[in-house]
Amino acid sequence: MPETLTKTTSADVDVVGPSTPSSDGKRASLPAEMLKFDLDRTAIFLDVDGTLLDIAPTPLEVYVPAQLREALYALWQQLDGAIAFISGRPIAELDRIFDPLRLPAVGGHGAEIRFLPKGEIRRSRIATLDDALRADFALISKIGKGIIVEDKGYSLAIHYRQAPEYGGEIMKNVVEICKNERCDSLEVLPGKLVVEIKPGGYDKGTGLREMMSAETFKGRRPIFIGDDVTDNAAFAALPEFDGTGFSVGGIVKGATFNFDGPQDVRAWLQRLAGVDHMEGE
Numbered sequence: 001m002p003e004t005l006t007k008t009t010s011a012d013v014d015v016v017g018p019s020t021p022s023s024d025g026k027r028a029s030l031p032a033e034m035l036k037f038d039l040d041r042t043a044i045f046l047d048v049d050g051t052l053l054d055i056a057p058t059p060l061e062v063y064v065p066a067q068l069r070e071a072l073y074a075l076w077q078q079l080d081g082a083i084a085f086i087s088g089r090p091i092a093e094l095d096r097i098f099d100p101l102r103l104p105a106v107g108g109h110g111a112e113i114r115f116l117p118k119g120e121i122r123r124s125r126i127a128t129l130d131d132a133l134r135a136d137f138a139l140i141s142k143i144g145k146g147i148i149v150e151d152k153g154y155s156l157a158i159h160y161r162q163a164p165e166y167g168g169e170i171m172k173n174v175v176e177i178c179k180n181e182r183c184d185s186l187e188v189l190p191g192k193l194v195v196e197i198k199p200g201g202y203d204k205g206t207g208l209r210e211m212m213s214a215e216t217f218k219g220r221r222p223i224f225i226g227d228d229v230t231d232n233a234a235f236a237a238l239p240e241f242d243g244t245g246f247s248v249g250g251i252v253k254g255a256t257f258n259f260d261g262p263q264d265v266r267a268w269l270q271r272l273a274g275v276d277h278m279e280g281e
């Protein structure tokens with residue numbers, strides 16, 4: 001943990017939340033029901049890219065504001081450890097991005113889980129992508145400049161944020177590669193300027209359920225915040241725990257409130273943690 005972070009005490013939080021822009025451009029207050037949480041009975045699950053962090057041109061270029069680390073660490077203390085990342089990125093990558101902060105985490109869309117910040121990372125026994133298939137998908141980067149094939153071991157992400165014009169051709173190639181039942185055990189998930197390809201059998205929903213069975217999280221009511229198609233499985237798991245979902249950038253099924261962007265999520269977390277005294281980001 002960062003040595004500079006200060007210890008805060010656990011307490012019920014009744015915050016007047018940050019404002020979010022309404023559709024007519026004016027600032028509107030958050031609904032009262034999401035401004036009051038008993039932190040002794042709450043768990044928080046956070047998607048990372050597009051939810052906590054602003055989207056960057058490439059996966060390696062994301063930026064973590066110091067105030068966000070501070071808020072997450074303060075909440076980790078106040079929630080007695082019941083706060084976790086739930087991401088498509090591998091856990092080692094989350095540790096690198098948020099260094100020196102480590103949190104409990106579900107990584108690789110549910111392929112990995114770590115219950116405690118310094119605990120062991122447990123990996124799914126479900127097969128990773130077959131090597132021949134992985135090699136064929138890697139060739140998709142040759143279609144044009146700006147396409148990035150991110151090989152995460154368990155899964156692949158084909159990014160075309162820097163070359164949106166290739167979206168159609170990329171999907172055509174994926175369909176071609178998947179002919180003859182080669183992808184039958186896989187899930188192909190088109191996201192925002194990305195196609196995620198992962199084995200079936202686990203997802204963010206299975207990850208959230210597993211984390212909720214851990215001592216730190218058990219019996220609490222989860223809040224999950226997410227922004228993309230791979231987050232749907234986590235939203236769908238929430239009713240099992242009487243949980244609450246918040247979306248980012250557009251209301252989705254299972255969400256009761258929508259944040260306009262990651263900046264609003266960060267402001268709310270800072271407010272909840274009581275560290276919103278710090279200026280800007």
Ligand SMILES: O=P(O)(O)OC[C@H]1O[C@H](O[C@H]2O[C@H](CO)[C@@H](O)[C@H](O)[C@H]2O)[C@H](O)[C@@H](O)[C@@H]1O
Pocket residue numbers: 047048049050051054055056057058059060061062086087088089150152157159160161191192193194196228230
């Ligand atoms: O589940 P998440 O934590 O939201 O991760 C989803 C994917 O995020 C990353 O890609 C996305 O963010 C990049 C950085 O902002 C951006 O350049 C890219 O276009 C986005 O798709 C990450 O690279 C993937 O591995 C994650 O699965």
